[in-house]
Amino acid sequence: MKNFTRRYVSLLTKLSVLTLFHFTFSDGSPRPYTPHDDIALDCGSTANRTDLSGRSWIADNTIYLDHSDKVSFFSSFPAEGNSIPYATARLSRSQFTYSFSVTPGPKFIRLHFYPTSYQEFDRSNSFFDVHVGGYTLLRNFSAALTADDLKLEVFYLEFCIHVDDGKLNIRFSPNPNMPDSYAFVNGIQIMSMPDNLYYTSDDDTGFSFVNEVNPYRILKNQALQTLYRVNVGGSSISPGDDTGMYRSWFGDGEYLTNGGPSVLPVNLSINPSFSVIPNYSAPTPVYKTARTMGTDKTVNENYRLTWEFQVDAGFTYYVRLHFCEFQGEISVPGDRVFQIYIDNIVAEHQADVISWAGGRGVPVYRDYAVMIGRAGKEMERNLSIAVHPAPAWRTKYSDAILNGVEIFKLSNDGNLAGSNPQGIHISPPTKSLPPTPTRPKYNIRTTFVIAVGIVSAFVAVSALYILIFRPKSRVEGSSSWYELSNKDYSSVDRRGKVFASDGKQSKDTRSPDTKDCDIL
Secondary structure (H helix, E strand, C coil), rough: CCCCCCCCCCCHCCCCCCCCCCCCCCCCCCCCCCCCCEEEEECCCCCCCCCCCEEEEEEECCEEEECCCCCCEEECCCCCCCCCCCCEEECCCCEEEEEEEEEEEEEEEEEEECCEEEEEEHHCCCCCCECCCCEEEEEEEEEHHHHHHHHCCCEEEEEEECCCCCCEEEEECCCCCCCCEEEEEEEEEEEECCCCCCCCCCCCCCCCCCCCCCCEEECCCCEEEEEEEEECCCEEHHHHHHCCCCCCCCECCHHHEEEECEEECECCCCCCCCCCCCCCCCCCCHHHHHEEECCCHHHHCCCCEEEEEEECCCEEEEEEEEECCCCCCCCCCCCCEEEECCCEEEEEEEEEEHHCCCCCCCCEEEEEEEEEEECCCCCCEEEEEEEEEECCCCCEEEECCCCEEEEEEEEEEEEECCCCCCCEEEEEECCCCCCCCCCCCCHHHHHHHHHHHHHHHHHEEEHHHHHHHHHCCCCCCCHHHHHHHHCCCEEEEECCCEEEECCCCCCCCCCCCCCCCCCC
C-alpha cells in the first residue's frame, strides 16, 4: 500500500469555518429531513449570536454546564472565516461537563476547536479526554497538534452516539499527569438523525464484513466517528446543501491514488428517484456526478481505479459506497458489472448497480465493514477502496462507477480515541536552532535512498575534483552549475502542494496523474 502521509483529509481536516450552515437548500426548497434535536451551543458566549450564514448559536449559560466546576472563558478571533463559534471558549484545568436533554435515538455530536493561547492558557498545554456516557471519544487529545498537522486554524470533529435515556452528558477531563494541562471547547452541536441512517435496524441481518464469514451490524451500544464524506467526481457540498443534517461533503481528488484515464460523467438533468433508499441518505448532487474508469476496454482491464484514506490502525471501519447509474448507455443488468476492493480484498465480485437499483437514475448504497489491523507499533494505515471491471464475459462494458464514499471509525470496547499527530512543533522556537533529529525508520526504501545518497556523494566529490584539476580548455564564464545550485526552490508539503519560499501557496503545477507520495 502506498505510504503517503495524510491525516484525515476529511471532516477532521476540512470541516472548518469555510463550511456554512443553512436552514434550506440553496435553491430554497425544503430539506428532506428535519431533526427533532438541533442544538448549536456557542461555548463561552454570554449571548445568543448568529453566524455569517444565518445559523443561530445559543449562549453558554448554566442550563447546560455543571455548576461544581470552575470554568473560564476568553474572547479570541481566528484570522480568517466565520468567528462563530470560535470567538469564545470554555476552558478549565479541572473536569467539566455539559448536560443536554434530548429525545432518545441516534445523534450527531460535533465538537468545534480553535486551539490558540487564551491568556494564561498556553495552547501547547492543552491535553484532555472527552467522554460521552461510557464512550471515550478522545484521549490525551491535543487540538493544537491536530490543527498544526492539518494546517488549519479551526476544525471540528463529528461523532455518532445512540442516546437511550434522553440525557446526553459530554465530559471534558484535562490530563492529570501533565502540568498546567487544561481542556477546552469552542462550540458543541447536537443533532438528531434518522433511526436507521447508520445504525442497523432490529430486523436487518447486517451487511458484508470484508474477509469474514458472518455479516456485521452497527448496534446501538456502538459509537462512530465520521472520518470522510466524499462526493466522488463532484465538488464540495456545504452543510446547507445536505439533506437536513448539516453534513459536509468534499471532492475526491486528493484521495485518488490511481486514477488512470478515469472520466467524470455528469447528468444534471436527471431527477433521481429515491425508490430504494431514503431521500435523506445523501444530497442529490452526489448522485448526479461520478467517476468511471474510461472508455478503453484494454486499459480498464489492466488497472484499478483506487482511492486511499488514512485511518488509525487497530479499529473496524464502516464504509458506505453510494451509486447511481445515469448514463444512457447503461440501462439493463449486465451492462456495467465490476468488482469492488476494500483494503485490497474483494468485497464485491459482481457489482451491478442497475440490478441493485432496478433501473437507471435510482440511487443505492452498499455498506461494508473492514478491520484495519496494526502491525507492531504502527499507529496509522491507509484504507484503500478500488473498483475494477468484471471479466469480459460477464459485462457489456468493461468499466466501473462510484458516486460517493462515507467512512466511519467504529468504537472498540467503547473507545474511539486514536493517537495525536507525531513530530509536530506546536510553536516556533524563540531563537534559531538546528532542527531536532528524528529517529529514522529503516526499511527497504530508506536503505535504497541511503545507498543512492552515498553513490551521489561519491559522484559529487569526483565532479568537484575534476573541476579543480580540470584542463583550462573549458569555456570561461559558463554558469550552468551555478544556476542550478542557487535556484530558489519552493518547499513541498506532505500533501503535494507547492509553497514558495515566502510561505505562500504557489499554483499547483501537478498533472492530473501525479500521485501523492512521501517527501524524503
